[in-house]
Amino acid sequence: MFGTSQSRIVIIRLNRAGYEAVFVGGAVRDYLLGKEPTDIDIATSATPAQVKSVFLNTVDLGTEHGTVLVIESGEPIEVTTYRTEGMYSDNRRPDKVQFVTSLEEDLKRRDFTINALALRLNGEVVDPFNGRADLSSRTIRAVGHATERFNEDALRMIRAVRFVSVLGFQLETSTKESIACLSHKVKTLSVERIKTEFDKLFRGASAQHALQLIKETRLSGALPLYPVNHELWISSAPFRSPMEGWASLMVTGNFKASEVAHAYKLSNKERIFLQAVQHFYSVRQQRAYTIEDYYKSDVITLNVVEKLIVEVDGQNGIEEKTIEKSIARLPIHSKQDLAVRGQQLMCWTDKKSGKWLGESLQAIENAVLHQEISNDENAIKEWFLHEYQHKE
Template structure:
């Protein structure tokens, strides 16, 4: 069976390398996705040509990772990564191989890859090169390490978590000997940088079967060695795919009874991501006591409240829920969405009161903001003035 594959530019790159007397094939996740019936992205090309030889074939190139054999070829307006066949040494820093050796054999190159489904290649005429049975494993829904699983995971411990991530993304099972190797080497995941783990978590949360991934985390014991992994996790929150990675992080936070700052620090989340988790945490605490009010609609906004309500419903399936339309309607009905929308400014307070500036101005702006949100006065300048003068005089 032959497959049609690649963009016009990527096929042109392969064709030019072949014409120059080198081997060149499509490799990696794009080939896997083709067999899965998914649209291929990030098309990679592997070749028997060394980086120097690749640069001789093409006029426009960029040395994006030449020490590891990768040259970016700019061809017909498209950037295409071309990597020389290679073998790798040990990963003493648990991130990059200590030594890369360029080889002329495609099979040697495929042997260094993590899983059989990622160790396939496709020729320009559409022939599949599959020395390790990747297509059969895809057909059977299996994630299997190439060769000896322990060796693959000792080379790069992140591969263990990648196997678990793929179980979520593809809904595949992890092959028995591969799973045993994760169990045996689980503690090695401690050496992997938080940023690399975070990137895998993001993809895991977007997978079709996140609950299956969490079951593997539990069964293999790798959770004991992951940063900020809870002793107990309410898996009811993890049973469905998430719309965004942060929805997954939010469910993980609440289901694991974790502190936002601790989780954010453990995985080096951005300030924006940390703020989102803190808002989710606060919203859930409020929701445990009561329904949301206008102040909550104003403070948290739609994204936080919809996510929090979804998590709350998973935690408390028997309790009354707030419909999404009700949350959206409550937010839409707010008289203002931010303090900037108030029909007056701090300068108005100075003029109305006859007082000098000071911290009191900010305090009263907060009070006016709340009064407008709660409907104590409308967001009209004269009405705010009347309300302010009455309350200001009363508190003197």
């Protein structure tokens, strides 16, 4: 049975009120592919006002575009009115939306045939554009004329190759040709939208094929940043995470972390991750990791670095288990793990806080890390008072 009990209740209540309501979108596609559906959406012949009249608990998400959030037994469910759309002068949003009562008219405005499917509560699949046949043949095909769909929203071209990556499908010939002709329109898109699609693309098992298509369809020339040596980037796919994909772009393109972060408006956390990869990649090109390297890094960062060392530089890499063991063997993993704090040092020496305190804690941290002393308060006190201070 498709959908949650709450989503089925929403459809039942809309039906009882005299309105048609069906499941639509990617969740239907995934269900027909035998995957666990997520982000379940409902489309209906009811207008937003009519939807709100049926349910007590609703939130307006964009009633001008027909979407109402229905809260049913605590579960939020998006319900959108059937609609047709006018011109897309900004290549993103329709200039005009008109509500309709025809499900087929609503499905006609969708991007690809595999997404233009609807599922009735009784299990009947509504498929006016042969989306099920394209699911069977593993094909990404635009609904109607591909040129019209991509002129409406240029992001659909990147979505097409994202679906290739995630689903392992092929691009239908005319759809691919239309992308090649209109690829320049990607320059009109906001970087944030492009970045979101690439995050999803990088998660796909067929990311290598998708990146190859980005080059073949000339989308590469319209992107904010793309490596000259694109074959090297393509060969480094698939990726275990979106951040591995961004790190691979950085290294294969010989870009700085700051360049990638700026071009694709990465978050501060993502920028810091790329900076760490950039640093340790440079280290590994020259030598093996030291205790300090393991201490200052983490398993995820070093695993990404090792993949790049193998696939980009052709060097022998360090296995993940070796990295994990090396980090696990460290006596401490941060300064916070030390058995002493500055307050104890001031008590031991009867000194006030000052530059000496930070230097002393740094020395203790280094001694514990290199196992010159154990991470024990008494052992640290003995070493600090009789060896470290004596040297000073």
